Amino acid sequence: MIELVKKTLLAGVGVAALTKEKLEEVAKDFVEKGKMTEQEGKDLVKDLVTRSEESRQELQKQIGEKVEEILKKMDLAKKSEMNVLKQEIAELREALKSRES
Template identity: 40%
Template sequence: MIDLIKKTLLTGVGLAVMTKDKVEELGRDLVSQAKLSESEGREFVDNLVKQSDTARNEFETRINAVVKKTIEGLNLVHKDEIAGLQARVDDLAAELKRHQDSTTSHN
């Protein structure tokens, strides 16, 4: 029974989005219901917390990949590209001003 509950939790998104405190609380409840010894219970809760951390990291990685792919699909300009273009515009504006100043001083 406890293995079924554990597998159900670990395969779902639920465990990934639970806080550590909630995972520990759930683990203690399951330990109590399964009437495990103190060492078995501690091992179960520790394992559940580790599994939760792993699930959370995998979930975040997947979400980040989907978001990145979606943003790339939108074909948006990256802020580094905008900064580069701004620098080029500033350089050209300075060059134009120097050219205008040299033209004005020759007249």
């Protein structure tokens, strides 16, 4: 029964979108209706919160990788590279000023 509930929640709502409070609310509802014990409800919440966090982390990782991939394809300069260039320009300007004096 618990596995069916887990699968239903994971499939129906999407584990990455579930909050701990929502999971606790669903588990409490099942306990009140006698479909699972209080301990099973706690175990369910703990398991789903862990899965939810893992899914969130994986999603963030995948998004980060995609953003990096897109930025590489766009061949944009990084902020750190721009800062190096700004410093070099400032140094060249100072060198030119010194020669003009």
